[in-house]
Amino acid sequence: MRKNNLFKVLILGAMFGMTVFLNGTAKTGKTPNKKEKQEDCYIPKGELTCVTDINTVKGSIKLAEKEAEKDKLFKDAEKYFKKGRFGNENVGFIDYPEGWMMFVDPDSGPSTMQISREGFDIYTLDVLYIVDESINLTKITEEIAKQNYDDLLKAGHTKDNLEIKDVVINGYKGKSVKVKRVSGKSWITYYIPNKKKMHIIVVEGLPQHTDKMQKFVEKSWNPYK
Known part of the structure; x- marks a missing residue:
């Protein structure tokens, strides 16, 4: 290394x-x-x-x-x-x-x-590029978040262990899916559409830490700088 x-x-x-x-x-x-x-x-x-x-x-x-x-x-x-x-x-x-x-x-x-x-x-930062300009990025974002939520239900999670909601991070609207507890952790995935991209931000950690980590992301994330 x-x-x-x-x-x-x-x-x-x-x-x-x-x-x-x-x-x-x-x-x-x-x-x-x-x-x-x-x-x-x-x-x-x-x-x-x-x-x-x-x-x-x-x-x-x-x-x-x-x-x-x-x-x-x-x-x-x-x-x-x-x-x-x-x-x-x-x-x-x-x-x-x-x-x-x-x-x-x-x-x-x-x-x-x-x-x-x-x-x-x-903390994880990633991006999905949308090549087809005819795609409604907002709609796709909603569908992907819902599919992730549904897949987690099929994986055995109960509804009270999951949360899906609309979010706004520094003016950018999107969706988030949260798993409150799995393998001793919590995780939250944000899907933020922006022009020809879908930004993916993941917060993962000890349940007692993730609320503070979420606030850190929501306060400081920016797609450009």
Whole structure:
């Protein structure tokens, strides 16, 4: 692992409740077969996606490759880190949380940027580009959020453990889906449409921390700076 004096990179294999179109399974439109689930990945109870098992040979290779990919992404964003902002011009920005470290998830996409405190509390910034200009981005945002909510119900969550609502972050309207408790954590996924992009912001962490983390995002997120 290469490091510099500006930041440390934290490598962990934990996967969180990312939206279904951001992980490798959903991007290919395939569901791992039984053997693949046993050998290369697993689906944590109550979650939607197959998580890479970094204790396998394939898993460790995948993690190393992702580490190299993210190293460049983080280095390119150093100019923003120095200004106290975490993110880049693609995924948007939040304030840089003091004392947090870069996080590399082997299942994340090429644009995903993550930062973590002690490997458990995590902020994730990502983006989905909308190529078809005829698509109603607001409608698609609502449909994706609703689909995520419905999939979580099918995964075994009760309605009182979930929350879907309209949100406004610094003037940008969108939707959020919250899981109050799963595997000892809470997570909140924001879907914010903006021009030809859908920004995805994920707050994940200990239930007693996520309210404060949400306020941090809602106070500091901006798609441009």
